[in-house]
Amino acid sequence: MRKFLTRLDVSPQFLAGIFLFAYLESIRSRVGPGQVINWYVLTPEAAIFTFLEFILLIIILRYSFRAGYGEFVFPIHWFKALRSFLLGMGIFLIVVNLISMGVSLIFDTWERNFSPEILLPNTVSKILEFIVYGGFYLTFLLFKENKKHNQKISSYKLAVSESRFAQLKQQLNPHFLFNNLNILDQLIEENPKTASSFLHNFSELYRYALDKSTTNLVDWQEELEFAKNYHRLIKEKYGSAYQLNLSLEHPKGKIPPLTLQLLIENAVLHNFGTEENPVFIELYIGKNIRVSNNQIPFKNPKHKGGRGLQNLKEQIQMLSVETIVIQQTNENFSVTLPLIPN
Known part of the structure; x- marks a missing residue:
């Protein structure tokens, strides 16, 4: 029956x-x-x-x-x-x-x-x-x-909330804050000019994260500027261990805020880059967005990961007919997502 x-x-x-x-x-x-x-x-x-x-x-x-x-x-x-x-x-x-x-x-x-x-x-x-x-x-x-x-809308809102909370928590994490303040303290003594640039990027990073915490979509140009600011902080901390290469075709479209930062952050958290053996992060923005990097895994990984990408995937599913494509081999990891029309 x-x-x-x-x-x-x-x-x-x-x-x-x-x-x-x-x-x-x-x-x-x-x-x-x-x-x-x-x-x-x-x-x-x-x-x-x-x-x-x-x-x-x-x-x-x-x-x-x-x-x-x-x-x-x-x-x-x-x-x-x-x-x-x-x-x-x-x-x-x-x-x-x-x-x-x-x-x-x-x-x-x-x-x-x-x-x-x-x-x-x-x-x-x-x-x-x-x-x-x-x-x-x-x-x-x-x-x-x-x-x-x-229910789908509720799941989407929950995914957005969790994603924003996770991102803000990471950005406002005391360890993250103190680490960057220590870097800033060192730079003030060693190179005041660089310290000023670092402080500017640091403040822009926090301002953007807080400003966009209630926004569903942003222009990819805004997101790219935020991602570059974030990478500058990574560069100040790790030198050239994590290198960002851009390939742009200047399309029109939007993406959820903090998307590019999340993908760059994933490459940093899950790969052991050094100046002798760097991690190359390739960012392409054209008919879609693709972020890829070579893999240099840690011997003892500190971060399991996965939740941030899952949240992002759920957001994209509600905002677009296309979805995220994740490809992983022993040598390379890439995430492709659609640009959402204006």
Whole structure:
């Protein structure tokens, strides 16, 4: 039974509601003006017959939507939906009439059931029945898809929040702060000019992270400037152990804030670069964005990683029809993501 309901894409509560509606409707039709109210009014055979027709209606509608619409998901294509609904109505009328013909031939009631005076009202009644009960079913599907859609939006917001929190936590981490302040202290003694540049990059880094913490998308040019500021800090700390090479085609588009910084940071956290054996970080921005680097893994890795990329992947899935592509070999690691149109 559960498999059958799963195939119909309905819940037991929904079917129970439909049966209750059909039962109350059958009672209403029997208590009209001038009709006698007795125990026959409460008998459920009409509701059972209507309920079985509803099951048939669901099966036909699912077939017609698969044939004329495809997967029933947001955003709804209303013209295709209407066309599929009308296709289902036509099939429903044919099937119901074929069943009625068979029953009429078996019980020899053809003239009574298929006379012009009876056929036209019955057809109109079946059309209205299809519209009402088919409308119930489509409303139920819309409710389910809307619920799924809202869950996706909630997941996206959660992913964004976690990603922003993780990034801000990393940027505002006391160790990160004190390490950079120690570098700044050394530079003030050794090279005041460099110290001034370092302090500028350092302040810009924090200002950008805080300013964009509530923004969904930024121009890639802004993100690139932030990423270059971040790399300058890395360069002050590690020298030429982590080298950034840019390849730009100046396209139009946006990306989630802190994206490039996250990808550069991944290359630094998971690779042991030295000036003799540096990590080369290649950043390409064209029809898409690709950040790649050669791999020099630590003997004892300190960071497991993965959550930042997962959060970014969930954001991109909600903002674009394309997704992130991650490729990894023993020698190279690359992440490709789409530019989101303005």
